Amino acid sequence: MNDYEDLGGGLYCFRVTTREHTQMIDITGRIREIVNASGVQEGLCTVFIPHTTAAVTINENADPDVQLDFIKEINKIVPWNDGYRHYEGNSAAHLKSSIMGFSETVILHEGQLLLGTWQGVYLLEYDGSRTRKVYVKILQS
Amino acid sequence: MNDYEDLGGGLYCFRVTTREHTQMIDITGRIREIVNASGVQEGLCTVFIPHTTAAVTINENADPDVQLDFIKEINKIVPWNDGYRHYEGNSAAHLKSSIMGFSETVILHEGQLLLGTWQGVYLLEYDGSRTRKVYVKILQS
Amino acid sequence: MNDYEDLGGGLYCFRVTTREHTQMIDITGRIREIVNASGVQEGLCTVFIPHTTAAVTINENADPDVQLDFIKEINKIVPWNDGYRHYEGNSAAHLKSSIMGFSETVILHEGQLLLGTWQGVYLLEYDGSRTRKVYVKILQS
Numbered sequence: 489m490n491d492y493e494d495l496g497g498g499l500y501c502f503r504v505t506t507r508e509h510t511q512m513i514d515i516t517g518r519i520r521e522i523v524n525a526s527g528v529q530e531g532l533c534t535v536f537i538p539h540t541t542a543a544v545t546i547n548e549n550a551d552p553d554v555q556l557d558f559i560k561e562i563n564k565i566v567p568w569n570d571g572y573r574h575y576e577g578n579s580a581a582h583l584k585s586s587i588m589g590f591s592e593t594v595i596l597h598e599g600q601l602l603l604g605t606w607q608g609v610y611l612l613e614y615d616g617s618r619t620r621k622v623y624v625k626i627l628q629s
Numbered sequence: 630m631n632d633y634e635d636l637g638g639g640l641y642c643f644r645v646t647t648r649e650h651t652q653m654i655d656i657t658g659r660i661r662e663i664v665n666a667s668g669v670q671e672g673l674c675t676v677f678i679p680h681t682t683a684a685v686t687i688n689e690n691a692d693p694d695v696q697l698d699f700i701k702e703i704n705k706i707v708p709w710n711d712g713y714r715h716y717e718g719n720s721a722a723h724l725k726s727s728i729m730g731f732s733e734t735v736i737l738h739e740g741q742l743l744l745g746t747w748q749g750v751y752l753l754e755y756d757g758s759r760t761r762k763v764y765v766k767i768l769q770s
Numbered sequence: 771m772n773d774y775e776d777l778g779g780g781l782y783c784f785r786v787t788t789r790e791h792t793q794m795i796d797i798t799g800r801i802r803e804i805v806n807a808s809g810v811q812e813g814l815c816t817v818f819i820p821h822t823t824a825a826v827t828i829n830e831n832a833d834p835d836v837q838l839d840f841i842k843e844i845n846k847i848v849p850w851n852d853g854y855r856h857y858e859g860n861s862a863a864h865l866k867s868s869i870m871g872f873s874e875t876v877i878l879h880e881g882q883l884l885l886g887t888w889q890g891v892y893l894l895e896y897d898g899s900r901t902r903k904v905y906v907k908i909l910q911s
Binding site for chain 1: 698734
Binding site for chain 3: 529530531532545546547548551553554556557558561562564565587588589592593594595597602603604605606607627629
């Protein structure tokens with residue numbers, strides 16, 4: 489059974505359940521699975537997060553301390569409480585998501601994601617725990 | 630009469646006049662109009678801002694307080710005055726634009742922008758008021 | 771002799787040697803050279819950085835003070851030393867890279883990069899000096 493939906497036309501979707509309020513989750517393997525299934529050799533892979541309090545970035549996939557530092561420092565730059573007016577209380581999550589961005593475009597080459605040696609693609613949860621959707625669009629060139 | 634120019638080959642352009650020094654303007658409706666006119670069902674929609682003191686992001690389109698918090702907090706993180714050397718005095722606008730980014734890529738599916746329920750696309754003005762250009766490129770897959 | 775490798779299928783690669791720890795390097799001319807060589811008239815140009823401590827952005831290409839302000843201010847927002855745990859000591863470089871982003875998508879129109887008058891594409895070095903790779907993918911539409 490696949491861990492993703494094939495929506496046709498090179499569009500795929502999968503879900504990630506986050507467990508913490510602020511969390512980084514490596515989704516590289518799940519994107520790779522889709523790239524393999526698509527059979528596309530050369531093109532672009534666009535990863536898109538259809539939320540406003542979660543985002544996507546690329547980061548080091550080796551030392552887990554990088555992720556701890558990453559979360560701690562961005563929370564310091566955009567504090568959770570800072571006199572915000574928004575009634576839901578999650579304005580910091582909106583801003584952090586916009587700073588990080590809602591999409592990553594990765595080049596496809598010889599049927600693989602053209603990532604650097606240390607690069608992994610991460611879902612960034614800023615207002616969890618929740619179930620998040622990730623769209624992946626594979627474009628053949 | 631259309632509110633945009635059709636430059637051919639799936640490329641479109643429209644203008645936004647900003648009224649304040651720092652402002653977020655929802656441009657989702659104007660992008661939708663172009664997507665509809667293009668007739669493209671499956672593909673990618675790239676929104677590109679050809680400026681260095683304005684940017685584009687995705688944010689919540691429900692409570693207007695999110696936008697107030699967003700503007701206030703980013704202005705706190707990157708203060709307008711901070712001993713900058715640039716003679717035009719708008720270095721903060723350059724940095725804020727780079728942090729937010731000059732393009733958004735949104736997937737097209739069944740002739741629609743594949744945005745999440747609460748997502749809207751926003752032009753970010755950081756050195757207004759001005760008339761800003763927005764390019765939209767529709768790519769069929 | 772070319773200053774880049776042609777990897778086939780519209781994919782190109784070039785290298786940039788940085789000289790300082792934190793540096794902004796204008797790579798617009800090198801991307802233009804690739805766009806010209808490709809002969810593509812209409813499409814998208816994706817610039818991708820396969821590293822985790824370097825990034826890419828667009829910024830003003832006129833007054834060099836903009837770059838000095840840019841570097842100084844982002845270093846203030848994400849300080850090099852801030853009690854990070856990562857053993858390599860470069861957590862700030864990882865976070866700054868994620869904030870700025872690892873790719874830029876620029877529209878191609880009439881065989882040219884559709885940049886604004888003042889826009890240049892910059893490699894951002896946050897943990898130099900090093901030799902960095904830049905991938906450029908040209909997609910015809």
